[in-house]
Amino acid sequence: MVRWEGANLTSPPSNEPRVTDGRSPLWRGHNVFRVVMFLYACAWVGVQYHEYERSWLAVVVIVLMGLWTAFTVWRYSKPTGRTNLLVALDQVVVTALFMSNEFILTEEQMAASDPTVVTAWHPTMITAAAAQWGMPGGLATGIFAAGCNFLLRWKTSPDMALDTVLLIGVGAVIGIAANSARSTTARLARALRAEAATAERERLARDIHDSVLQVLARVRRRGAELGGEAAELAKLAGEQEIALRALVATTPQEPTENGETDLAARLQVLRTGRIHVSVPGNPVLLEEPLSSELFAVVRESLANVDKHAGPDAQAWVLLEELPDEVVLSVRDDGPGIPEGRLDEAAAEGRLGVAKSIRGRVAGLGGTITLDTEPGEGTEWEIRVPLPVAKPAKRRRGGER
Template identity: 55%
Template structure:
């Protein structure tokens, strides 16, 4: 599998910014034509429009190809402010103080957009502020109209910056999800391979070994242990999904041994990572307990059920069981050990736990945890 070189997910935004610049250039040309002859220096006004056209062309070729570094957007910002500043000599003092727009007019909006696309909310807001301050400086005063322009420029920078950041983040998440998917496919391919070869042979060796007996039985026993361990390993689901949730089945299936059997649904049981690892910890505790107290030949079964609104985990063993009263007795003496630590942790998850036992009939734990998180 070859990793794809990530294209900038904000590429369409760069192109849109260039389009905005072309349209606003046309608008500026129309405004200057409308005021033709009224300027202090009409030739300078047209020269500024010419400079804008050249810069629009240059950036129009540069930006869409591969976005731009922060330095280039800063150069862009300087050029825009410079062209605005030239209005001070192109316009008459009366025009500067009145309703006539500066020569670049709304053409300067595009640089705010580029700043936002490059550097996110912060960049967009900063570029909007710089352009507004430049506007104040050229005019030489601040009034309601100029403040309104500032609010709009800063607002555009903020919103576009947010959009650019969000689209980059979702592209990253998508790429991560694709990687997990590819890894899963690879793992499944491996699992099938192991399945068709090694597992079959181990299963056969175990079976024949046990039938032949003697030393062969010991070898068969060893092969069987490896078979179970290997099967648990290859059948374990990938641990984390792209949403950060974990399939609890994967955490439980690796607990399979010769004496521990794990049953689960055929579809994933997704839980937040912390809850899933807590539950698998509790199951491991219960299984430890079986190994310690249920007797050497005891087997255990783990059942995972997903009821939608809650998850139910059962751990049953066929060992010697807990003599009547011993749990209560231990509890009264304040040394509940396992039972209490399990109870406390289940309660922390908002769940309940029941324990059933009788002498000679093994122990059965049932954990119910609601999906309220």
């Protein structure tokens, strides 16, 4: 038996393409916004310097704002610097500097709604939180910032209402953009991995076709001509040739955005000269754990066919997707299973069928039935309910 072990044809290449974080433009915008708002705050401090109750404290706050602006702009300019800890610390520092205006502004300035020392630099904590944590983080930080603004002013007015709407709105809008950028980045990364895996697969397919498949084809033809034991080797070489061709032709599996994989494509890999696979023409997308368990059930059933039905037995795998369940059928033309044989095997401690097949199906909440007669072959029918009923329009009769 010839085996190809030179590469893993079902996995993407190790040198996966690197994808830039889609939120990077938001962070660049945040950095520019923070610098501009710091300069704006400096201008207002210059205008109102002699009107503050404690002008020296205003200067201290401006200096601290400048240092924190420089530090965070430097850190946020690199993806490695955009940590949850730093963004959380950013909220604390900006809030503390903002609340310090309680000791800087006079009562008259508070009543007249004059700009604080921090002024429009305050919302930069919201843009940072929204870029890092998406809409939930941006919305929560906006509400928190609006609450701090109310605690500082301790009054309600049209200006306060407008500030509240703007603070919360900025967090929501930037958060939605961050969520969209994150999901877009994930989709792009999956697409690039699939593209790289396909390119690598095509390269391997060319190499295999020029070497292994040609050798197997030659062994098959020559063995059939010689007859005898060579014919048996030719048969094995033919089976391996079919299996390898099916493996090379199968599209690499990459989970979707929802963590689903195509069970139909996975089953195609099992096709050999003795194993016939029939699946719907459209993808059968299932959650990864469910898809893996069903694939393992089919593989274990086929292993039993190979072990007990004889070297010449043929096997058929049929996959159907119904609106509310998935139906798998594994049939062979072997000698069948005598009545009571499975119970005897379980009593002897041979639990392959009991655990690997029936146990897996039961764990998925499905049912499994056995139809067999001596000399009539064996058929397992597995029915597993879908977590969420899928639209009937996905049910098609086409096969591939």
